[in-house]
Amino acid sequence: MLNDVNLQVVKNAKKRIDKFVRNTPLIYSPFFSRLCEGKIYVKLENLQITNSFKIRGAYNRIFQLTSEE
Template sequence: MLELKDFEEAKKRVDEVIIPTPLIYSPAFSKECRNVVYIKPENLQRTGAFKIRGAYNKIMKMDDESKSRGLI
């Protein structure tokens, strides 16, 4: 089971490579939902998606032997 320390360690790893993305208020979605809606534009990441966080974290947790076999 994951613990808080696991998330804290993952955050430290991915903070080295991710671009901080702002929350952007969306008037259109706010009006549609009748609520206050903010969008997190993860498309601004180098990869164009949020997936860099999980993929980078997984790769950095691999041992050298696993890395030497290659990644697909």
């Protein structure tokens, strides 16, 4: 299934869920940057309505269900 993911699949998913999820910020993480010896940013998905990134996947899947499903 992961092989099926490409840029167009991601763009289509974004279009489906965009009006239902918050645009959350990226912040620089000094801790992880030191740990990985590079610039690391984390996305604050805890700022979603559900306090979790899972809302993105759930909405995307729901919007792709057929009427039988």
